[in-house]
Amino acid sequence: MLETHGEVCRLGYLRLIASIAKSNGTSTEISSDFIASILEDAVKKSESIANHSPRPNVIGLIKSRVTARNYVTLARGLKILDPYGRGLDINGLIYTSLRSASKFDAFLRGETVLSHRDLITLNQVEKFFFLYVVTVHDYLIMPGLIRWLCNQSSLTRMEGMNYLMEELYPQALKALSMAASKKRRAELMAKLDEAMSYREKRLKYSSKTEWIRSSLYAKYRHIAPPRLEWLVDLDLLERQGRGRYEVSELLKNYREIITRALSHSPMNLVHQLFTNIAPLYASYAGKPSRQIVITELLNSYHVLSNQERRPVKLQLLEVVTSFRLLENNYLSTPRAVHEAINSLAVVYPDKIFISPGMDEELYVTRIDISQKELNM
Numbered sequence: 001m002l003e004t005h006g007e008v009c010r011l012g013y014l015r016l017i018a019s020i021a022k023s024n025g026t027s028t029e030i031s032s033d034f035i036a037s038i039l040e041d042a043v044k045k046s047e048s049i050a051n052h053s054p055r056p057n058v059i060g061l062i063k064s065r066v067t068a069r070n071y072v073t074l075a076r077g078l079k080i081l082d083p084y085g086r087g088l089d090i091n092g093l094i095y096t097s098l099r100s101a102s103k104f105d106a107f108l109r110g111e112t113v114l115s116h117r118d119l120i121t122l123n124q125v126e127k128f129f130f131l132y133v134v135t136v137h138d139y140l141i142m143p144g145l146i147r148w149l150c151n152q153s154s155l156t157r158m159e160g161m162n163y164l165m166e167e168l169y170p171q172a173l174k175a176l177s178m179a180a181s182k183k184r185r186a187e188l189m190a191k192l193d194e195a196m197s198y199r200e201k202r203l204k205y206s207s208k209t210e211w212i213r214s215s216l217y218a219k220y221r222h223i224a225p226p227r228l229e230w231l232v233d234l235d236l237l238e239r240q241g242r243g244r245y246e247v248s249e250l251l252k253n254y255r256e257i258i259t260r261a262l263s264h265s266p267m268n269l270v271h272q273l274f275t276n277i278a279p280l281y282a283s284y285a286g287k288p289s290r291q292i293v294i295t296e297l298l299n300s301y302h303v304l305s306n307q308e309r310r311p312v313k314l315q316l317l318e319v320v321t322s323f324r325l326l327e328n329n330y331l332s333t334p335r336a337v338h339e340a341i342n343s344l345a346v347v348y349p350d351k352i353f354i355s356p357g358m359d360e361e362l363y364v365t366r367i368d369i370s371q372k373e374l375n376m
Helices: 013-023 032-049 065-077 090-096 099-108 116-120 124-137 142-149 157-179 182-195 198-203 208-212 215-233 249-253 255-261 266-281 290-308 314-327 334-347 371-375
Strands: 154-156 237-239 244-247 352-356 362-367
Touching: 013 032, 013 065, 013 090, 013 099, 013 116, 032 065, 032 099, 032 116, 090 124, 090 290, 090 314, 099 314, 124 142, 124 215, 124 266, 124 314, 142 157, 142 215, 142 255, 154 157, 157 182, 157 198, 157 215, 157 244, 198 215, 215 237, 249 255, 255 266, 266 314, 266 334, 290 314, 290 334, 290 362, 290 371, 314 334, 314 362, 334 352
Parallel strands: none
Antiparallel strands: 154 244, 237 244, 352 362
């Protein structure tokens, strides 16, 4: 289950973190402090160069090295960065393979100017990308939170905090304990016993002021508010003044589709996201031809192999190709890309090579198919 700090409310910064790691080599060992220092300096640079642009009126902005470091920790939790400090993790590789990452690469090289607002504002494909990231990698919390919001019209931050911590958090601990080792299960069950009493403990405080000053409230504040603000970034909530939210038109209009898609198991969630939710963020996108899918598949393979300098995980290639197609206004799915890879392997058995790795995942070790051959 993803641990968070109360300040890490803006998902957009994670794009810059990914570009920082990429600029230092995707497999190079890189410390959190080093990334945080570059991140903090980049934010200061964006404000000094674009001083005509006012600082965005949102919470969670980077104003110190400590906050920058907390965002780096979040990036590791969401698999943007490798947890052991070895460059990019799978979601960082996905994002840095997208065209929209190029502006952050150029910004870090000093070739373009970005305002602070540019650093936190997401385009439509990026919104879907981060919805994919937080629902897949914070599966025990975020899908349930969004499904609950589908039945709301408005809420206060406190209401969201209470539901998340008193309903979803205990459910998450229970799910984790069922899959844990014996030693780990004992730790989780102790946390679960404590979490089951959160509501009772909260109601014992005689006033809101007393509650806000409590250590338990601090736990609520670190876990719940960032997730509500992420949903603002993703167009699922709208912030209405201090501590109040309204459910967005996107969530209202498509609540049944979203609820159904986010009710699937982790194994099927990715397919549901690309099949049913991607069209909500990219209503202008159409269906690609088989030729377009294969062309983008080859392009994506070359982008990833140039970044990684090693065999490319098949599942990663399928997801990257789907996102790059979405950037080009085409709706596809990792399953459809997988079928395209299989068809290529049948037609060109001596030009596409796939083999299992040490982790038992499948890897594409080489593709020697040219665009000219495809057009023949």
